[in-house]
Amino acid sequence: MSYEIPMGPYHPGLEEPYKLNMICEGETVKDAKLHIGFNFRGIEHLAETRNYIQVIALMERVCGICSFIHTLTLCQAMEKLTGLTPPPRAQYIRVIMGELERLHSHVLWAGIAAKLMGFKTMFMTCFEIREKVMDVLQAISGNRVNYAMNRIGGVNRDIQDPLSILAMVEALENEMTRTIIPIFTTSKTATSRCAGIGVLTTERARSLGVVGPVARASGIGQDLRKEAPYAAYAEMDFSVPVVPDGDVRARLLVRALEIMESCKILRQALAKLPPGEIAPPGDSSKFSFVTGTATARVEAPRGEVMYSVSWKEGARMPSRVHVRTPTYVNMPAVRFMVQGARLADTPLIQAAVDPCYSCTDR
């Protein structure tokens, strides 16, 4: 006999509100349905009521974890409509902020995954390290969450002393190499809870169009930083980790390896930070847009973010802003990941996607 077990919209295993209705037979999940929209804020509609300065602050609030990435994507789209190109130093600062945000997001996820595994010591270690990443972000931007770094044509704040930031990054890398990476890759606790569960095959991953670490953990080596480089990524030497297994452990491994690649990118960007301006000269409050639609994509910590922005010449406000976030395409895959899984594994399986409902319910 089958029965339905709802998880959410408010549940200790979920960080944000959504609902997973699971059809079970005994302890085995046979199928699941997802419901979202509990946090829907109508941000795309609100964007049409904000001018070109205000809309950046608004879109920064789509997500509290990858707020920098959202303004970066929006600004890149608006730069196409204004014809502005950020100076090289600003492009490097964008890479540095983007990678710090990836570090902080991946370590946050590692902490949450550790908590769901029942590995509380690891949870506390991850959050301690995450605090140090947040300290670096605060040292650069003055803020811990919404950094207000991006503007049309550049960035708002310079990195005055890249060598001191480099020292902080090296200290972080050492701690991660010593604690998080070995524990997640070799610990029996982590392996026994993660190996072989929540499998997403390569074929299904392609069919669903999943992105980011979820795709790379299912053997699909897509990464916009390599395939369609933006900011200064074309000048960075780094690898895209790909693991073919498709299970929770593969997602964990991909993120662990990405932490190391992010540190590698950060070291290069900080060492090579070019001199010069961080924004184009002239009045920073006046921009002229051409009529049309521009689209930009960025590789966020959870995968591809895409913004389509439409403007009419002479207007101060966009006529349309459409946001496609990574969780929006990754989350439907949870239905297939939980099929055949034990009920007790489902909180960890859904968490392995690193879902962000702030983004999804934009």
Added chain:
Amino acid sequence: MSTAESIPKPASVDPGPYSEKGGVFWYGDSGLNVRDAARAMNAVGARFITITTYELPASGGFRLEYHWDLMGRLLGFTFPLAANTVESIYDLCEAADWIEREIHEEYRIDFTGREYEPLLLREGGVCGVNLQKEVAQ
């Protein structure tokens, strides 16, 4: 060879020439309907990204833009809708499921040939009330 010329074209359906604008390689007036475009993209192994809806002024209907990724290049198709209906591509492209359901609920556009389950709306929610201007007023 330009970037646009290097984009592989499917043998079965010719989508016509590309033009690059605003970061997207747009298919011009290819004459393809939405399902033929999806078949052409599937044939070259493109990854579906999203559908963007534009409500045209003065009840001029809608414009839908379909976006696909092929080896890091963003490809786009535009389809004007005179009425509030368009064929669904869900059976050809599983990844289009949520965005079709969302557009249906937000703009009251009907994707024909598929069944819907509620995505954003709860019981008693009215389709179109979130974003469609006509309904919101």
